[in-house]
Amino acid sequence: xxxxxxxxxxxxxxxxxxxxxxxxxxxxxxxxxxxxxxxxxxxxxxxxxxxxxxxxxxxxxxxxxxxxxxxxxxxxxxxxxxxxxxxxxxxxxxxxxxxxxxxxxxxxxxxxxxxxxxxxxxxxxxxxxxxxxxxxxxxxxxxxxxxxxxxxxxxxxxxxxxxxxxxxxxxxxxxxxxxxxxxxxxxxxxxxxxxxxxxxxxxxxxxxxxxxxxxxxxxxxxxxxxxxxxxxxxxxxxxxxxxxxxxxxxxxxxxxxxxxxxxxxxxxxxxxxxxxxxxxxxxxxxxxxxxxxxxxxxxxxxxxxxxxxxx
Numbered sequence: 001x002x003x004x005x006x007x008x009x010x011x012x013x014x015x016x017x018x019x020x021x022x023x024x025x026x027x028x029x030x031x032x033x034x035x036x037x038x039x040x041x042x043x044x045x046x047x048x049x050x051x052x053x054x055x056x057x058x059x060x061x062x063x064x065x066x067x068x069x070x071x072x073x074x075x076x077x078x079x080x081x082x083x084x085x086x087x088x089x090x091x092x093x094x095x096x097x098x099x100x101x102x103x104x105x106x107x108x109x110x111x112x113x114x115x116x117x118x119x120x121x122x123x124x125x126x127x128x129x130x131x132x133x134x135x136x137x138x139x140x141x142x143x144x145x146x147x148x149x150x151x152x153x154x155x156x157x158x159x160x161x162x163x164x165x166x167x168x169x170x171x172x173x174x175x176x177x178x179x180x181x182x183x184x185x186x187x188x189x190x191x192x193x194x195x196x197x198x199x200x201x202x203x204x205x206x207x208x209x210x211x212x213x214x215x216x217x218x219x220x221x222x223x224x225x226x227x228x229x230x231x232x233x234x235x236x237x238x239x240x241x242x243x244x245x246x247x248x249x250x251x252x253x254x255x256x257x258x259x260x261x262x263x264x265x266x267x268x269x270x271x272x273x274x275x276x277x278x279x280x281x282x283x284x285x286x287x288x289x290x291x292x293x294x295x296x297x298x299x300x301x302x303x304x305x306x307x308x309x310x311x
Contacts, residue, residue, distance in 0.1 A: 002038060002039045002040040002041070010118065010139075010222070011024055011025060011028035011029075011224050011225035012024065012116075012117060012118060012223065012224065012225040012226035012227070013028075013043070013087060013225050013226075014100050014226075014227040014234050014237075015045075015093050015097050015098065015099050016086075016099060016100060016102075016234075016275070016279060017099045017100070017101055018099075018279050019092045019093045019097070019099055020088060020089050020092055020093070020279070021086050021087070021088055021089070021275075021278065021279045022043060022065075022086065022087040022089070023084065023085075023086055023225075023227075023234060023237060023268065023275065024084075024085055024086075024087060024224075024225035024237065025083050025084065025085065025224045025225040025237050025238065025239055025266070026071055026074040026080075026082065026083040026084050026085045027074075027076070027078075027083055027224065027239075028085065028224055028225045029041070029068045029070065029085050029087070030068070030074060030076065030085060031076045032074055032075045032076020032077070033072075033074070033075065033076065034070050034071070034073075034074065035070065036068030036069075036070050036085070038065075038068070040064070040065075041064070041065035041068075041087065042062050042063070042064055042065070043062065043063050043064075043065060043087065043089060043093075044061070044062050045062075045063075045093060045096070045097045046141070061094045061097075063089045063090060063091055063093065064089070064090045065087045065088065065089060065090070066089065066090040067087070067088040067281070068085060068086075068087060068088075069085060069086045069087075069088065069278040069281065070084075070085040071083075071084050071085065071271065073175065074174075075172075075173060075174040077172045077173065077174040078171075078240050079152075079171045079172070079174060079176055079179055079239075079242070079264060080174035080175065080176070080179070080239075080266075081174070081176055081177065081178045081179040081266055081267075081270065082174070082175060082266070082271075083237070083239045083240075083266050084237055084266050084268075084271050084274070084275075086274075086275060086279065088278075088281065100227070100229075100232075100233060100234040101234070102233060102234055102235075102268050102269070102272060102275065103229075103230045103231065103233035103234060103235035103268065103269070104268065104269040104272050105269060106269070107151075108148040108180050108230075108235060108236070108267050108269070109148060109149070109150050109151065109154065109180075110147065110148065110149075111147065111148050111230055111235070112145060112146070112212065112230070113145070113146060113147070113148060113182075113228045113230045113235055113236070114143060114144070114145055114228070114229045114230075115143065115144065115145070115146060115217060115219060115223075115226065115227070115228045115229070115236075115238065115263075116141065116142070116143035116226055116227055116229075117141075117142060117143075117219055117220065117222065117223030117226040117238060118138065118139050118140065118141055118142075118222055118223065118226070119138055119219065119220040119221050119222025119223035119224075119226075120135050120136060120137075120138050120220045120221050120222055120257070121135075121137065121138075121140055121142055121220070122134050122135065122136060122220075122257070122258070123135070123136045126184055126186060126216075126218070126251070126257075126258050126259040127186075127251060127252075127258065128251075128252055128256070128258055129220075129251075129252055129256035129257040129258025129259075129261075130220055130221070130256050130257050130258075131252060131254070131256045131258070138221075138222045139222075142217070143217070144215045144216060144217030145212045145215040145216060145217065146184075146211075146212065146216060146218070146263070147182055147209060147212065148180045148181075148182055148228075148236070148265070149180075149181055149182050149183055149194035149207055149209065150180070150181065150194065150198070150207060151178050151179055151180045151267075152170070152171075152176045152177065152181070153176065153177030153178060153179075154203075156198070156201075156203035156204075156206065157198075157201050157203060158201075158202070160201050161176060162176060162177050178267055178270050179239075179264055179265075179266070180236065180264070180265045180266075180267055181194065181242065181262040181263065181264050181265070182194070182218070182262070182263050182265070183218075183249075183260065183261065183262050183263075184216065184217070184218035184257070184258065184259050184260060184261050184262075184263065185209065185210050185212075185216055185259070186210075186211065186216070186251070186259040186260075187210050187211055187213070188210060189208070189210060190249055190260075191210075191249045191250075191251055191259045191260040192208060192209065192210055192249060192260075193243070193244060193250065193260045193261065193262060194207050194209070194262070195207050195208040195209065196248045196249050197244060197248055200248070218241070218257055218261060218262075218263045219238045219241065219257070219263040220241070220257035221241075221257070223238045224239070225237060225238060226238040234268055235267065235268060235269075236265035236266060236267050236268060237265060237266040237268065238263070238265060239264045239265055239266050240263075240264040241255055241257060241261060241262065241263060241264065242255070242261065242262040242263075242264055243255050243261040243262065244262075246260075248260075
């Protein structure tokens with residue numbers, strides 16, 4: 001994506017079933033309130049081995065984005081359950097590009113998922129995260145597994161995160177009830193931040209979980225807009241990172257994508273209507289044809305009615 005001032009950056013996205021629409025994070029293309037501000041965006045379609053650690057190279061099949069459709073409820077805040085946008089391509093994606101249906105249950109809590117990204121990789125694993133000198137290169141495909149621990153609006157928290165006081169909830173003014181998190185477990189209860197937060201809020205140990213083993217991952221800088229998959233369907237969009245500090249299990253302290261930290265996701269099930277409506281929006285060329293058609297019909301009607309309506 002190219003933005004004003006000569007800047008450029010990369011986000012991830014997932015091709016939807018129509019082959020013309022890409023689901024990504026709203027913050028990749030917008031500062032909030034439904035606006036979109038990139039000068040130009042090019043979508044590149046990865047066609048290599050999905051299990052390889054291939055560095056991202058902007059070559060091969062590239063298609064320009066013709067339209068940005070940002071959730072009208074997206075505020076631009078870091079934690080916002082409406083951090084989602086649909087990018088419409090100028091032409092259809094290549095047939096080799098995998099298309100994804102949506103995973104739309106009533107809740108993601110406790111569901112295992114696979115997550116992918118091209119963001120920063122730690123050279124020593126989750127122990128020290130991406131703290132220098134352990135921050136690996138960006139642009140290398142990686143994927144792994146985790147569990148959606150809960151959303152901030154979980155009823156067991158009795159509104160702690162979502163109750164509005166003086167116009168703001170715990171994190172700000174954005175909607176966060178359905179903002180889901182997974183923690184980066186290392187097999188030890190000490191780093192089970194999701195459980196430690198829940199216990200502190202009086203929810204007991206219902207969320208105790210020390211991870212899924214060697215394939216456990218969290219997301220990092222550069223993974224924005226990437227997918228979370230359940231049963232091969234798109235379940236979530238990578239949105240943000242969060243830590244409540246060493247007192248709640250952050251291994252290294254600070255936000256460095258290490259053990260004990262949260263990764264935050266936008267669930268697509270709450271945006272199913274937004275996504276389907278965005279996919280149905282005609283491209284500009286189609287709109288031009290529709291407008292021309294209405295104009296011709298209107299002119300014909302006016303001639304037949306002999307200007308009976310002055311306006």
